[in-house]
Amino acid sequence: MSTETPAQPKPAGTMKETERIEAPIGGPGRGPMHGGMVGQKAMTFGPSAKRLVAQMSPERAKAIAVVLLAVVSVSLMALGPRLLGHATDLIFDGYLAQRPIDLDGVRDVLVGVLAIYAGASVLGWLQGYLLNDVVQSTVRRMRSDVEDKVNVLPLEYFDRQPRGELLSRVTNDIDNISQTLQQTMSQLLTSLLTVLAVLSMMFWISPTLALIALVSVPVSMYATAKIMKRSQGQFIAQWRRTGKLNAHIEETFSGHALVTVFGRQREVETAFAEQNDELYEASFRAQFVSGLIMPLMMFVGNLNYVVIAVVGGVRVANGSLSLGEVQAFIQYTRQFTQPLTTVASMMNLLQSGVASAERVFELLDAGEQVPDRAATGEPVASRGEVAFEDVAFSYDVESPLISDLSLVARPGQTVAIVGPTGAGKTTLVNLVMRFYELDAGRITLDGVDITEMPRAALRGRIGMVLQDTWLFEGTIRDNIAYGRPDATEDEILEAARATFVDRFVHSLPDGYDTLVDEDGGNLSAGERQLVTIARAFLSDPALLILDEATSSVDTRTELLLQHAMAALRSDRTSFVIAHRLSTIRDADLILVMEAGQIVEQGTHDQLLATDGAYSRLYRSQFAAALA
Incomplete structure (x- = not known):
């Protein structure tokens, strides 16, 4: 099985071959001090909100129960003021008639209201x-x-997305959606049902006063819609700038050593301050504009309350309404405006949540990698023969990289790939792994087109060790066993001894049970590399890809590892990408690449004899030593 996180190459000529591994996800040309955002087209509030609500469809039965419970609950609450108004009438009528107040009737009403x-x-x-x-x-x-989507996105998507921006969508935006739904759904449902229930009671008491109260609704809705339309764009800008700032912080922390070495702390701080100020301004505008809704609603509601109180008092005076009815109506007026005000006060939170949902939906709608074909096949035997037939590939259609490339790697051969930076060496092996789809031609593994094989089956036959090591949080034993989870303890120890992990592991406090810190920080770079090589050794693949796999170890250990990898490469095909030509002198076939083309191929001695591109590369590495 593939033992390393795949290298994420950039278009040729944009950066060094090693840099393609060091900063893969940041996208082309992004370093520790260069954040970036992919342009995004904003959706409207309505479709995004509708799609967010549609996400609840699997919980339809519970949602219906929620609505029914809310209807009954709100209806009971709406009866309360009407019954209390009746109690007021009993007291007031007794007072006006100069007779004893019906306390039993008042008590029954109050008990009934309490029960309701x-x-x-x-x-x-x-x-x-x-x-x-x-x-x-x-x-x-x-x-x-989102997790499922990330696993089917093509590698080029991650090339264009800053890592911090992607993490912001997966974490911050989803958390914001959760908080928004949690805080708004119940209140929105209850508020809207309250408006309907209270409005029904108001028309029951006095249609005239109810119509007066309704005048405030279109005024409030018009003003709210105007404010929402303006503030929605601000909320989208707020969360985009949040993602941009996260991307900058993540890149800066990941490249902290590089920033310190080059003394770029001031530039990093300046960039952070600028992006932080942009986020502050966007957040301030979003909250301020949406915050205008609630004061506006309260002002309209207070005006409505004054009008109702005056007209209601007049109608009590002429006997067309009782005091209890006016009292109940005024309570309903407050209950009518309160949910509208509540809805208005939640608009900023709602808009923020919908803006986050929009960003998550953009991720979910991103184009996926080409699916495995229905009629898939697999090689009958795992011999490890790899053939390139007229292969063409480019990251950018306007900048061709590889064209009409053909070669055959025979079973058991060690094929070394050398060449200047940007020649397409890492791209070549990434095409074998099917991290990218070809523009033309085909690649076969043991005679079967790799596009006819399930990706999992293809990569299960390949072991890959990259220059950039990847270890997860766990024990050293767990990290080695990642290459083959069903391996026995003896097989794990055998792989560790063969790759010299056993040499240093006994000096650790807990041996093979030593916990590896995040990113393997408690191991040296060379020790981390040894663990990844042991992982590949344990997976026992038919095809082995080594991308500068020994660059992080010392010279003596590298010599020992070469012997170990010689045993590892026996009876299987190996692709070795190397910059130090001394490490591939014994390769069965050396491919020299320039600008995506194989310009020379042969053994070490043959290529030196031709005095061509390989000879120039070889002499350039050893000229200083010979001088």
């Missing part, structure tokens, strides 16, 4: 419990969808 409010509260709690289940299940499903 208690029942509404219980139903409201149950509604909130179910809604929380719906929301968290939806967010969990979205996280799973």
